[in-house]
Amino acid sequence: MNKPLLDEPEISVVVINYNGQDYLEELLSSLSHQTFHNYELILVDNASNDNSLATVRSLYPNCQTIEQKTNLGFSRAANLGARRAKGKFLAFLNPDLKLDPNWLGKLVDCAISDPRIAAVASKMLLYDDPSKLNGVGGMMNYLGYTWDRGMFETDCGQYDQTEEVLFASAGAALFRRSMFLEAGGFDEHFFMYHEDVDLCWRLWLFGNRVVTAPQAVAIHHFSGSTQMSKGMQWRELMGERHNIRTLLKNYQLPNLIPALIRLILLPQPWRRKIYQFQNFLWNFWLLPNTLQARRQIMRKRIRNDQDLSHLIVESKDVPITL
Secondary structure, three states: OOOOOOOOOOEEEEEEEOOOHHHHHHHHHHHEEEEEEEEEEEEEEOOOOHHHHHHHHHHOOOOOEEEEOOHHHHHHHHHHHHHHHHEEEEEEEEOEEEEEEOHHHHHHHHHHHOEEEEEEEEEEEOOOOOEEEEOOOOOOOOOOOOOEOOOOOOOOOOOOOOOOEEOOOEEEEEHHHHHHHOOOOOOOOOOOHHHHHHHHHHHHOOOOEEEEEEEEEEEEOOOOOOOOOOOOHHHHHHHHHHHHHHHHHHHHHHHHHHHHHHHHHHHOOHHHHHHHHHHHHHHHHHHHHHHHHHHHHHHHOOOOOOHHHHHHEEOOOOOOOO
């Protein structure tokens, strides 16, 4: 068990739920068995039509619940929870997880080791086969496509050292609340997916760090909360739509223009190119808002693209082996 810190920070654990009844009891049970106890629990429910809220209110009456009448998506719900939170740190969780008892304590230990750390990524294992990785932090190529480090690899300890990564998967990550809010939180135009990439990229640009805490282990039902209703193609297309906006906001022009051109010219099946065209149309419609956000980021950034070159892979490929 972790020894209490002399000045133990308070953590706000924010669970974003949509029809997660099948998973919530296991998640909250594992959270109740954490060795780190100084936290508050907030659940934001995105208009679930199962018995999620009744289950939580019955079993965990100390959990603060924020009930929505419509599905806000992940970003807006997470920002809502962050504004309600009182802690120095924010721990965001999807419902389809089971946490190691040391999960929260190890994230906190890592975060307080350096005041420049803005976000900490967990080690995530696959629930169906915990010997394999779901990922340990995330990386990005120059086109903005992202992946979880080590996804589907057998966990042999190859990622067990704390390292800098471009982003921490917000499904099980810790953020320093002051830096989260200063950076603007998650982009609320992103319904789901890529919001963590966009935010962590901004955190890097503003002079902060994002690192991994491999001893903070979360076991994940891969796409358990979205795969049943939406499918992987929807997830991929939603991610690309948001990726384009992220590039427009965060890249400097010498990298932005080639990246967009190479995205357009990327060889893909014709049906996939139609979806990509629709994603560009979505971004064209949002362009005035995107350019406004870009101007704000460019004024605040203290790092240039070259400073982050060690986190952005110069390849059009995504290195994941099934």
